[in-house]
Amino acid sequence: MATPPSPPGAEQADGSSVRIGALVPLTRPGWVEAGRHLLAGLELAVREVNDAGGIAGRPLELVVRDTAADPQKAAAAVDELARLGVAALAGEYHSVVARAAAARADALGLPFLCSSAVLDGLTEQPTEWVARLAPAQSRGWQIYADFVLAAGHTRIAVAAEPSVYWASGTRILRDYFAPRGGTVIELDMAALSPTAVCEELVGHRATALLLLVGNPEPAVSIVKSVRRDQRLAEVLIGAPAGQPEFTEWARLLGDDGAAIPFLRYLPERLSPLGARVAMALREQLAEAPSFVAFEGYDTVAVLADVLRSHGADRARIAESWPGVAVEGTRGRIRFSRTPGISVWQWAWAPIHVADRDPTDPDRFRILHSG
Numbered sequence: 001m002a003t004p005p006s007p008p009g010a011e012q013a014d015g016s017s018v019r020i021g022a023l024v025p026l027t028r029p030g031w032v033e034a035g036r037h038l039l040a041g042l043e044l045a046v047r048e049v050n051d052a053g054g055i056a057g058r059p060l061e062l063v064v065r066d067t068a069a070d071p072q073k074a075a076a077a078v079d080e081l082a083r084l085g086v087a088a089l090a091g092e093y094h095s096v097v098a099r100a101a102a103a104r105a106d107a108l109g110l111p112f113l114c115s116s117a118v119l120d121g122l123t124e125q126p127t128e129w130v131a132r133l134a135p136a137q138s139r140g141w142q143i144y145a146d147f148v149l150a151a152g153h154t155r156i157a158v159a160a161e162p163s164v165y166w167a168s169g170t171r172i173l174r175d176y177f178a179p180r181g182g183t184v185i186e187l188d189m190a191a192l193s194p195t196a197v198c199e200e201l202v203g204h205r206a207t208a209l210l211l212l213v214g215n216p217e218p219a220v221s222i223v224k225s226v227r228r229d230q231r232l233a234e235v236l237i238g239a240p241a242g243q244p245e246f247t248e249w250a251r252l253l254g255d256d257g258a259a260i261p262f263l264r265y266l267p268e269r270l271s272p273l274g275a276r277v278a279m280a281l282r283e284q285l286a287e288a289p290s291f292v293a294f295e296g297y298d299t300v301a302v303l304a305d306v307l308r309s310h311g312a313d314r315a316r317i318a319e320s321w322p323g324v325a326v327e328g329t330r331g332r333i334r335f336s337r338t339p340g341i342s343v344w345q346w347a348w349a350p351i352h353v354a355d356r357d358p359t360d361p362d363r364f365r366i367l368h369s370g
Contacts, residue, residue: 021081041296143370
């Protein structure tokens with residue numbers, strides 16, 4: 001690995017804070033609720049690290065920058081945070097934004113622990129500087145495809161918006177369904193209205209519709225249109241990207257938002273650490289924490305462990321990824337090289353398919369585990 005010298009400020013003087021740069025979508029068009037949960041997890045973990053004595057007696061400081069789902073804004077934030085002397089980067093939810101941040105971090109020699117983005121190709125070439133906690137899209141979405149096939153659906157429509165992330169998801173689904181007797185029908189949401197989606201579903205005799213679109217719109221409008229069309233009463237609506245995880249979904253859709261399976265990166269049962277963190281996050285957020293909040297917490301837990309062991313030198317942090325062994329809220333975190341994945345990957349992040357219970361939309365049901 002090329003290891004350019006860390007700039008002034010990467011190793012701060014004794015008594016000064018150790019800084020971590022945090023990339024978070026906090027304004028539209030970013031997924032603001034996901035960003036709020038991600039930041040809550042990051043902040044809770046930082047408080048706990050500091051309550052326990054910090055990093056060798058020095059406080060851990062989070063330097064937050066809003067990416068607003070904008071790749072260019074994220075890349076500029078990486079440049080700024082590097083100049084400010086952060087030891088490492090953390091966070092980001094949107095895959096396309098994380099991809100831009102990872103490319104810039106790799107170019108600058110700045111360690112980046114990506115919390116939530118799942119796109120397999122997070123960087124164009126293999127890099128030693130970037131590690132990731134979220135499972136790769138190919139693994140999670142294949143588990144989701146298994147669930148859809150097991151439920152008896154072989155004519156699957158995907159309502160997709162143009163983006164690298166949605167195109168990657170469509171390709172994963174098509175490649176997985178085709179040899180198993182499934183057919184993927186692509187509906188271009190750049191050209192179709194929610195009402196037109198209903199006509200396409202009827203015309204193609206699709207029995208499942210997967211939402212590969214932004215939240216809340218057009219996802220919410222598509223769900224409302226399909227739910228109100230009696231011809232589509234038996235059509236399964238699915239959201240592999242996780243839109244129903246958040247309370248905004250239930251608030252905007254009510255009962256219509258239930259029984260829509262989505263991917264959730266949580267174990268079936270939380271460990272004692274996970275349960276304790278869940279209670280603290282619930283108090284901080286004033287609502288149930290999403291899996292994204294746990295990803296934020298685990299990101300800081302890993303970085304704090306690395307900083308205690310290896311100091312704040314950027315090259316030493318990046319070199320430490322293969323030696324990480326940290327007990328997180330969702331299991332023991334270790335990074336490895338995974339075929340087809342360009343970054344250091346937590347290969348065994350827990351995954352299950354869940355939905356909101358039609359009899360109680362505030363409660364989640366586990367439908368399938370990967």
